[in-house]
Amino acid sequence: MNDQAQIVVEGVTHTYRPPRGRPVPALAEVSLEVRRREFFALLGPSGCGKSTLLYLIGGFFATEAGRILVDGEPVAAPGADRGIVFQHFALFPWKTVRANVRYGLERLKIPRAEREARAQAMIDLVGLRGFEDSYPSQLSGGMKQRTAIARTLAFDPSILLMDEPFGALDAQTRALMQTELLGIWQRTPKTVIFVTHDVQEAVYLADRVAVMSARPGRIKTIVETRFGNRDPSLLRSPAFVEKVEEIWNLVRIEAIKAQGTEAP
């Protein structure tokens, strides 16, 4: 398995230091390996440090203890090999849909003609043709997240880091986006790390689900969640429901613990 691992996290401990207030231990001795082209979910109660772990892999924070390797190299800074999609989209509000999608291609100095063609292809892929010249403030939540996904796919990172990308969407949009993401992932194979607190979403999308414990976050267990097919009918199959139940029980214990550690 080691030779297949694209992302290696080894003994990572991290303390969150807010500008004011006391430092909070966010991660303790986290180790995991993610295989190339695997869809890997990080699941846990809010405040368990799952986003922190994602940001460490993204290179947005320096690793304090332990190490993180991507393709065998230690992570030192953000890079275009790791595309990220945030919960609140993080689109540039002053750029149109087209200009947002083009941004990464411009930074990577892709020639103009190819840049335009790729941006248009991504906009078509996520179904936003006709909205190229709209600003994010004119789009619905689902359309904003499609734009964000198109923007990240456009520069073709081999790793996709997704931080609760569908958390801000309504239930229907969310279900549609999940199916679309699976489609995109099957057409353009990438390694995906997907942070969520939604058990069903994690089991449906991922090959493996890492259940994290309450603060400070540790990997409690990693569960195989690979099913033969992934069409929406899977959601009603007994095997799927049973898997959700099994993982939900693991998460519930942690959620209760997390509430217990909240400051009064």
Add this chain to the structure above:
Amino acid sequence: MTRVVVRYLPILILALAWEAASRLGLFSSLTLPALGDVAASWLELIRDGDLVSNGLTSMYRGTAGLVLAVVIGGGLGVAMASSRVVNALLAAPIEVFYPLPKSALIPVTVLWLGFGDGSKILLIFLGCMIPVTIGAYNGARGSDQVLLWSARSMGASRLRTLWDVVVPSALPEMLNGIRTALALSFILLVSSELIAAQQGFGYLIGYLGDNGSYPGMFAVVLTVAFLGFAADRLFQLLTGWLLRWRE
């Protein structure tokens, strides 16, 4: 169109009242010359070329000072928000300089650069820089960490994110600051030219007043008022266009 007419109707009424008041002898023509006489003097000043040549001088000084203030002030504000060292160096001097009435610097700038363009440009630059810097600083400080990360993860260097993320984030507040600076530039321009200049709107107002050509003096004052108003309207149009991405 009707809305515009209704909006500016009070100005027309005021103008008519002015004309009537002096025609009816409510004020002496020395205190308040009739608007018709003012208009006649204005035409004369245009024909002589006095208004145009002095006006061009003033507009050059104002534009140069303001452009310097926007470029340097905006740059300093963004730098202060992005670098703790720059902030530590500049915060205290700006705090101390902020409440100083900038007109107090008129004699100082004249002492340094004489009666010509240089002293006016320096004065306007110094006075107008502060609101631009403060606007840019506050706006830049509010830029979203996640947008910075986003840009970095798409291959932007740290320096590049200043231009791509921090400056556009700072733009709305910076434009507010520039609008204040624009009004301030007119104040500083005319007062410095009134006190120590051989050319410009302020000089012309003082000169005509000293020689008792009151209709001419009023004509220049009204011209400056109109230019200030027009500049502000144009600036608001520009602001609307630059911020068209907002709701």
